[in-house]
Amino acid sequence: MAPDTTVPQTSLLPTSSIKVPRHVVYRSFPSETVVLNLETGKYHGLNATAGSMLEALESAASVHDAAILLAGRYAQSEEVVERDMCELCNALLERGLIEVDGGAAP
Amino acid sequence: MAPLPERTRVAGRSSVSSPDASPPQPGFSANGSTIRRMPPDRRLNPSERVSLVAEILSSYLRARKALRVTSIEPAVAALRGGVPPYAAEHVDAQTLTEARRLGRAVQMTLTLLPGDKRCLARSLVLTQLLAKRRISAKLVIGARTAPSFLAHAWVEHAGHPVLPVGDGSFGRLVEL
Numbered sequence: 692m693a694p695d696t697t698v699p700q701t702s703l704l705p706t707s708s709i710k711v712p713r714h715v716v717y718r719s720f721p722s723e724t725v726v727l728n729l730e731t732g733k734y735h736g737l738n739a740t741a742g743s744m745l746e747a748l749e750s751a752a753s754v755h756d757a758a759i760l761l762a763g764r765y766a767q768s769e770e771v772v773e774r775d776m777c778e779l780c781n782a783l784l785e786r787g788l789i790e791v792d793g794g795a796a797p
Numbered sequence: 798m799a800p801l802p803e804r805t806r807v808a809g810r811s812s813v814s815s816p817d818a819s820p821p822q823p824g825f826s827a828n829g830s831t832i833r834r835m836p837p838d839r840r841l842n843p844s845e846r847v848s849l850v851a852e853i854l855s856s857y858l859r860a861r862k863a864l865r866v867t868s869i870e871p872a873v874a875a876l877r878g879g880v881p882p883y884a885a886e887h888v889d890a891q892t893l894t895e896a897r898r899l900g901r902a903v904q905m906t907l908t909l910l911p912g913d914k915r916c917l918a919r920s921l922v923l924t925q926l927l928a929k930r931r932i933s934a935k936l937v938i939g940a941r942t943a944p945s946f947l948a949h950a951w952v953e954h955a956g957h958p959v960l961p962v963g964d965g966s967f968g969r970l971v972e973l
Contacts, residue, residue, distance in 0.1 A: 714870065716971040720942040727938065727948075727970050730868045734940065734948060 704777045705755040708792045709748040715788050717745065726788055735786060744779050748789070754780060835895055853906045853922055860921035869917075873936055873973045876921055880928040888955045892932055899926050900952065900959040919960055920950040927954070934959070939967030 711717070717726040717737075724742030726735040737745060743761060751757035758773035765772070783789040841849065856876075863872035903923045907914050920936050927934040932954060939962075940948045949967045951960040 714868070718940070718968050718970050720940075720968060722942050725940045725942060725946070725970065727940070729870050729971065732869060734946070736942070736946065 704780055704791070705758070705773055706753050708751075708753050709757075709780060710790045710792045711745075711749050711788070712790050717742075719746070728787060731787070733786075735788065740775075741779055744776050745783070745789075748776065748780070835898075836891075849902055850906050852926065853903055854910070856922045856925040857907065857918065859925065860918060864921075870973060873921065873924060876925045877928040878925075880931065888957060893954055893957055893959070895930070896927055896932050896934065896952075896954040896959040899923060899930075904960070916960070917950040920952050923952045923960060927952070927959075936973045938970045938973070939963075940970055941966045941968065 714729040715726060716729065717724055719742050723739065724737040724745060726737060726745075727733075728735070743764075744757070747757040747760050748754065751760060754776055755773060758769055758776050761767070761776075762769040762772040780789065780791075784791065860872070860876060863875050867875070900919075900923055903919050903926065907919055907922065917938075924934055924936050934952050934954050936950060936952055938948065938950050940946065943966075947967075948970075949963045951958055951962050953959065953972075
């Protein structure tokens with residue numbers, strides 16, 4: 692399925708896999724993660740938590756799997772982490788910084 | 798969760814190299830003919846200087862136009878004119894010297910004349926000049942977050958900077 696940059700319903704996100712497109716690059720610094728969209732020339736800053744989430748999202752098979760990873764790492768509830776991740780995904784999608792690749796409706 | 802602040806727009810990634818293009822050896826053009834490098838101790842005569850300044854200005858105008866119509870990655874590819882940003886296998890001292898001389902010329906010219914003097918403009922202009930001379934180069938974009946956010950662009954030949962890299966605090970974001 693072709694990557695989708697439109698904002699999907701929140702309920703679709705947990706099973707979706709997230710991809711950082713080729714024209715988006717990022718680097719983690721001690722205080723924040725800097726993301727550059729080469730197509731727009733705009734920089735974006737993510738705080739440490741959001742930066743960790745982005746890295747987890749890129750490496751995990753789905754948003755849900757990424758949430759499980761971070762929930763274990765930070766000793767937080769999976770539901771809370773997953774909810775926050777979905778919010779982050781929506782924000783990143785709006786800015787064209789990630790793409791949603793597939794995902795099934797519940 | 799903190800919102801995503803949008804930073805300053807930079808007018809100006811990923812690799813645009815052609816995987817099938819084999820890099821010419823240092824000192825040789827793509828068709829195998831020899832490219833003569835300027836001896837490191839030779840100074841430009843007045844007419845050569847005028848010619849170089851004209852070339853820099855022309856490149857600057859081309860860079861501005863390219864960024865107006867497209868994003869930075871295809872702009873860099875277009876300004877290279879099809880010369881891939883292959884990595885040199887070893888550093889040729891004479892080529893590096895010439896690249897640095899051109900870098901200084903670009904800096905001085907753009908500083909003295911009206912127009913965009915920012916790092917990205919200098920980097921784009923130098924990328925063109927080096928490509929015309931078949932000198933491999935990469936345009937690097939970096940950023941730092943402390944003491945405040947700042948982005949910076951520079952050019953490297955075979956891993957050696959030929960434009961100022963700032964104070965060394967910039968982490969690399971992308972090489973084009």
